[in-house]
Amino acid sequence: MLTLTQALYDRIVAHAREDHPDEACGIIAGPEGSDRPERYVRMLNAERSPTFYKFDDTEHKRLHDEMWDRDEEAIVVYHSHTATEAYPSRTDISYANEPQAHYVIVSTADTDGFGDFQFRSYRIVEGVVTEEEITVVEAY
Structure with a gap:
């Protein structure tokens, strides 16, 4: 189960809506081993694409170095889908290399009238996708 503050939830949703029609992406770091x-x-x-996302290599390496220095890890890896449901694609599954992470997908398809807004979380380990419950709290 993913537990997330309302403020973090709101920031992910805002980013997804701001970058629409391109996919948005990001990470929420936390203390190593804390979940x-x-x-x-x-x-x-x-990629600057409505159908794919890829972290900028330089930015991603800098973030991983920073997390290492701060004893942090990626707790949430998120991105948006702009015209499809919030379910991992084959490409998303191939990118999932953080077994401890929650993979959040926000569908902004409703922005164009294609469907309902969705905010869903998954565990993806060795190619196996398992949806999980999300609890949004005011504070930890």
């Missing part, structure tokens, strides 16, 4: 998302990091979608 507690705390530090929101908005990332650049190097």
Whole structure:
């Protein structure tokens, strides 16, 4: 189960809506081993695409170095889908290399009238996708 503060939830949704029609992406870091998302990091979608996302390599390496120095890890890896449901694509699954992370997908398809807004979370380990419950709290 993913537990997330309302403020972090709102930032992810705002980023997804701001970058629409391109996919948005980012990470929420937290203390290593804690499963507690705390530090929101908005990332650049190097693909600048409505159908794919990829972290900018330089920005991603800098963030990982920073997390290492701060004893943090990626607790949430998020991105948006702009015209499809919030379910991992084959490409999303191939990018999932953080077994401890929650993979959040926000569908902004409703922005264009294609469907309902969705905010969903998954665990993706060795190619196996498992949807999980999300609890949004005011504070930890």
